[in-house]
Amino acid sequence: MSMLVNTRRDFLKRSISVGAAALVSRPLGKTLLLAAERPGSKMRFGLVTYQWGRDWDLPTLIANCEKTKVLGVELRTEHAHKVEANLSDAQRREVKKRFADSSVTLVGLGTNFAFHHADPAKLKADIEGAKQYIKLSHDVGGLGVKVKPNDLPTGVPKEKTIEQIGKSLNELGRFGAEYGQPIRLEVHGSCSPLPIIKAIMDVAEHPNVGVCWNCNSQDLEGQGLEHNFNLVRDRFSDTAHVRELNVSDYPYQELMNLFVAINYTGWILLEARTDPADRVKALIEQREFFEQMVSKAQGAASSRPGAGGAGVKITELPDKVKVEINGQFFTEYNFKDVPLPYFYPVIGPTGVNITRHWPMKEAQDEPRDHPHHRSLWFTHGAVNGVDFWTGGAQAGKIVHDKLVKVSSGRDVGIVQSQNKWVASGGKVICTDTRTYRFYQRPDCQMMDFEVTIHTSDGDVTFGDTKEGSMAIRLAPTLQVEGKVAKGHIVNSEGQRDGDAWGKRAAWCDYYGPLDGQAVGVAIFDHPQNPRHPTWWHVRTYGLFAANPFGVHDFEKKPDGTGNLTVKAGDSVTFRYRFYFHKGDCEQAKVAELYHEYAKTRY
Numbered sequence: 001m002s003m004l005v006n007t008r009r010d011f012l013k014r015s016i017s018v019g020a021a022a023l024v025s026r027p028l029g030k031t032l033l034l035a036a037e038r039p040g041s042k043m044r045f046g047l048v049t050y051q052w053g054r055d056w057d058l059p060t061l062i063a064n065c066e067k068t069k070v071l072g073v074e075l076r077t078e079h080a081h082k083v084e085a086n087l088s089d090a091q092r093r094e095v096k097k098r099f100a101d102s103s104v105t106l107v108g109l110g111t112n113f114a115f116h117h118a119d120p121a122k123l124k125a126d127i128e129g130a131k132q133y134i135k136l137s138h139d140v141g142g143l144g145v146k147v148k149p150n151d152l153p154t155g156v157p158k159e160k161t162i163e164q165i166g167k168s169l170n171e172l173g174r175f176g177a178e179y180g181q182p183i184r185l186e187v188h189g190s191c192s193p194l195p196i197i198k199a200i201m202d203v204a205e206h207p208n209v210g211v212c213w214n215c216n217s218q219d220l221e222g223q224g225l226e227h228n229f230n231l232v233r234d235r236f237s238d239t240a241h242v243r244e245l246n247v248s249d250y251p252y253q254e255l256m257n258l259f260v261a262i263n264y265t266g267w268i269l270l271e272a273r274t275d276p277a278d279r280v281k282a283l284i285e286q287r288e289f290f291e292q293m294v295s296k297a298q299g300a301a302s303s304r305p306g307a308g309g310a311g312v313k314i315t316e317l318p319d320k321v322k323v324e325i326n327g328q329f330f331t332e333y334n335f336k337d338v339p340l341p342y343f344y345p346v347i348g349p350t351g352v353n354i355t356r357h358w359p360m361k362e363a364q365d366e367p368r369d370h371p372h373h374r375s376l377w378f379t380h381g382a383v384n385g386v387d388f389w390t391g392g393a394q395a396g397k398i399v400h401d402k403l404v405k406v407s408s409g410r411d412v413g414i415v416q417s418q419n420k421w422v423a424s425g426g427k428v429i430c431t432d433t434r435t436y437r438f439y440q441r442p443d444c445q446m447m448d449f450e451v452t453i454h455t456s457d458g459d460v461t462f463g464d465t466k467e468g469s470m471a472i473r474l475a476p477t478l479q480v481e482g483k484v485a486k487g488h489i490v491n492s493e494g495q496r497d498g499d500a501w502g503k504r505a506a507w508c509d510y511y512g513p514l515d516g517q518a519v520g521v522a523i524f525d526h527p528q529n530p531r532h533p534t535w536w537h538v539r540t541y542g543l544f545a546a547n548p549f550g551v552h553d554f555e556k557k558p559d560g561t562g563n564l565t566v567k568a569g570d571s572v573t574f575r576y577r578f579y580f581h582k583g584d585c586e587q588a589k590v591a592e593l594y595h596e597y598a599k600t601r602y
Contacts, residue, residue, distance in 0.1 A: 038298045039408065040260030045290040046072030046107055048241060048271040052279045055080045058098055065104045068283040072105045072267050074146065074239065077112065077133075083140060085132040092139040099141055107239060107267050108142040108184070109133050114150030115168035116161050116191070127168055131175050138179040144238065145176065146184045146212055149191035149200060162196065166203020173206030174569070177454070184237040187214040193221065194228035201235045205573065205602055207404070207416065207433040207452060210237025214271075215250055225251060229258050234414065234437070238266035243273055245289040253293055260297035263314075263408040312413030312438050316406045321415050323438050330438065330445055331376075333415060335400035339391050341419065341434075344375035346472075348580050349444045350517045356473045356542060365476050365484050373473035373543060376578070378451055380549065382463025383430065386423045389467040396423045404433070413438045430460045444588070445580040452573040455566050464562035466502075466537050466553035470576050471545035472521060478512040480540035487512025489538055490585050492594070498540050502554035506533045507594045509585040510544050518583050522590045524597045526575040530564065546576060575602065 047053060047070050053061050058081045065073055075083050083095055099106045113130040117123040130147055137145050149165050152158050172183045185204070187197050197211060211232045219228050240259070245252045259268070268290060276282040315322040319336035322329070328347070335341040348354035355375040357363035372391040379398060381389035386396040398419050405416035415436045421429045430453055437448040449470065453460065462468075479485035480497050490496050491505035500508060506527075511520025525534040525546055535554045537545040547554075551562030566572045577597050581588035 039263040040256075040294050040298055042263075042265040043259060043294060044072055044267050045070055045287050046074065046105070046267045046269045047283065048074045048110060048269045049076045049079050049081065050110070050271050051275070052270070052272040052283065053079065053081075057081060058083070058095065062098060062102045062104050064280050064283070066102060068280055068287060070270075070283055070287050071103055072107045072269070074107045074110045074267075074269050075142075076110045083109070083136070085129075085136050087136065087140075089139070092136070096139065096141040106140060106142045107269065108144040108146060108181075109137045110146040110186075112148060114148040114189070115165045116149060116151045116153060116189075118153045118156050123164070123168065127171060130172055134172070134176050134179055134181045134183075137181050142181070144182040144184055146186050146239070147172065148186050148188045149197070150189035152190045152196075158196075162199050163203050165191070166200050166205075169200070169204035169209045170206045173204065173208035174454075174571075177206075177208045178456075182237055183209045184212040184239050185209060186212045186241065187216060187219075192216045192218040194219065194231045195222070198231045201232060202601060205452075206571070207435060209235075211235050212237050213240035213255075215240075215242050215252075215255070217250075220251070225254055226258060229255075233258075233262055233409075234412070236264065236266065239269055240264075240266060241269050241271045243271060245270075245286055245293065253296065256290075256293040256297040257300055260294060260300075261410050265407065311410040312408055312440050314406050314408045314413040314415060314438070316403065321403070321406060323413060323415075325413075325438060325440055325445060326442070331447075333417075333436070335417065338374075339372070339395070340374070340377055340379050340388070340398035341400055341417065342374040342377040346376055346580070347445075348514065348519045348521075349582050350514060350519055352475075352515045352517075352519075354475055354478070354514065354519060354521060354580060356475055367476065367482060367541065369541070370473075370543070373471070376472045378434075378449065378470050380462055380469045381465045381467025382549075383421060384459075384461055385463065386421075386429055387467075388421060389465075394424050396421060396429065398422075398432075401431070405435075409440075411440050428457050430454060431456045443582065445578075447578045447580075448575065449578065450573065450575045452571050453566060454571045455568050458568045459565055461563055461565040462549045464549055464552040464560050466547060466550035468537070468547045468549060469545060470523065470547075470574065471537075471543065472523070472578070474510055474521070474542040474544060475514055476542065477514055478510060478520070479542040482541060485512075485540075488584070489540070489544075491536060491538075492533070492591065500536055500538050501540075502535060502537070502550075504533045504535050506598070507590065508536045508538055508544070508546075509588075509590050510538065511581075511584050511588075518587075520581055520584065520588060522579040522581065522585070522588070522594070524577040524579065524594050526577070526600070526602075527598050528602060529574050529576075530572060548574070573602075 111133050113126040134145050176183045313324040321333040323331050331343045331346045344360050345353040346355045358366050359371045379388045388396040401418040407414045417434050419432050433452045435450040439446040477484050478487040489500045489510050491500045491508040493505045507524045509522040531548040534546045534548045537547040549562045552559045
């Protein structure tokens with residue numbers, strides 16, 4: 001194998017890796033690694049070329065970024081670097097090479113395309129223009145494209161404009177996903193109040209669309225910065241804009257505290273508005289201000305009562321993602337060299353694994369039926385005729401593609417992944433994006449499972465079969481029937497145990513004793529899900545699944561009645577909440593907590 005280093009960036013990355021490896025072998029190395037794992041340690045400081053980089057050509061811009069150690073840049077259009085959509089293929093390759101040969105990351109392109117226009121021709125022109133810059137960013141090695149909402153035209157109902165902006169972003173999100181380019185919605189214009197941005201993002205549900213925080217005065221309105229920050233923090237993109245950090249009209253330290261608290265891992269990009277005599281010197285000063293603020297925020301986080309234990313900690317490992325809540329291990333998301341991604345083990349509120357161990361490991365008194373029941377998972381038994389449920393040589397596999405987001409936080413931790421549904425012959429049937437949210441609760445665990453199926457390779461039909469879909473396999477003592485079974489099933493309609501199978505209900509709960517203590521798990525079907533309330537493929541032997549497709553089996557209707565076809569280029573989203581609780585259904589107030597969940601709108 002060749003050991004040649006092809007670019008300067010390769011050399012720098014290799015040098016950093018070698019240096020880190022050398023340090024780890026010393027006592028100081030352990031200290032440095034621990035420091036690197038502090039919340040916010042992966043945030044990076046970069047530059048938007050607006051103002052301070054406006055008249056630097058590309059070689060000068062890269063040289064000045066390297067000189068200041070500000071190693072990320074968002075290129076604004078119509079600036080001296082001239083990275084525009086009219087570049088030829090050869091010129092695009094040259095731009096990509098310039099960045100590849102440097103230590104500077106091309107974070108992306110900042111455009112002024114907006115989607116509020118009442119004139120349909122203008123709206124179409126801006127959508128098509130944005131698509132050209134998505135292609136451009138891909139070709140020059142950029143990581144994403146920034147767009148604007150941007151205004152609320154007079155004479156047009158606000159709700160109509162919000163919906164139009166959101167739908168436009170969904171179109172761009174789908175288009176950008178094909179080129180590996182996330183769409184970053186800058187909080188800008190008349191849409192700057194965060195409740196408006198949240199309303200837009202409630203429509204723009206495509207996971208490839210995120211919010212670019214912009215440090216506007218509107219952030220401080222209403223209930224204040226933290227409240228407005230929390231309105232959209234689950235939808236943050238990988239970029240945020242700030243002005244000069246030593247300007248006193250915005251609480252930048254409080255903002256950094258919030259970013260560190262959620263362990264933000266994106267780019268903090270300086271969009272300067274002043275005109276200093278020496279911009280290189282000023283840029284160094286801003287980087288130093290940023291580093292000081294992050295350090296101070298990390299100190300504040302570590303000194304909070306309960307810090308180090310309270311909150312949700314997500315740790316990315318080579319073959320899995322580890323989740324800890326309030327300092328206690330909760331679960332692991334397993335995705336490498338497996339038939340499909342799954343969570344195992346899942347530790348319930350009493351500190352005991354609530355799912356069956358087998359086939360992941362052997363355990364006493366556990367039935368060894370259905371080896372494809374892997375703890376907690378999502379799949380289906382007939383997708384364009386391919387069986388993704390039962391496993392085996394002829395079955396399809398759900399293949400992990402990449403982790404899009406891994407974020408810890410005081411109240412919630414988030415893992416987002418992308419996957420490919422692949423038939424046994426290698427054909428990709430569809431793709432999906434999954435978002436898992438883990439909540440910090442003192443006496444239970446709550447986990448949201450959201451999956452969006454993308455018809456990236458033609459129409460997709462989910463077939464009418466009971467073998468699916470959002471599933472968990474429970475520990476043997478929770479079963480209703482079996483050697484050590486002492487459990488019960490109840491749903492929102494009052495149907496119990498075996499009578500709950502194949503019935504429609506908004507929620508279903510499965511509970512029983514586990515190591516001498518009563519525990520259970522409820523699954524909530526979100527009201528916005530297709531075919532809500534769903535049918536429940538819930539068996540007395542411990543299989544517990546929400547299945548919106550198996551009408552033929554559940555209601556004895558003609559085969560195919562339950563088919564759901566999603567047309568090419570479209571997507572379908574399903575959302576569920578898992579509530580792991582102590583006690584039985586009534587003691588855990590399952591119905592009450594379902595109604596709380598049902599009020600959530602996406």
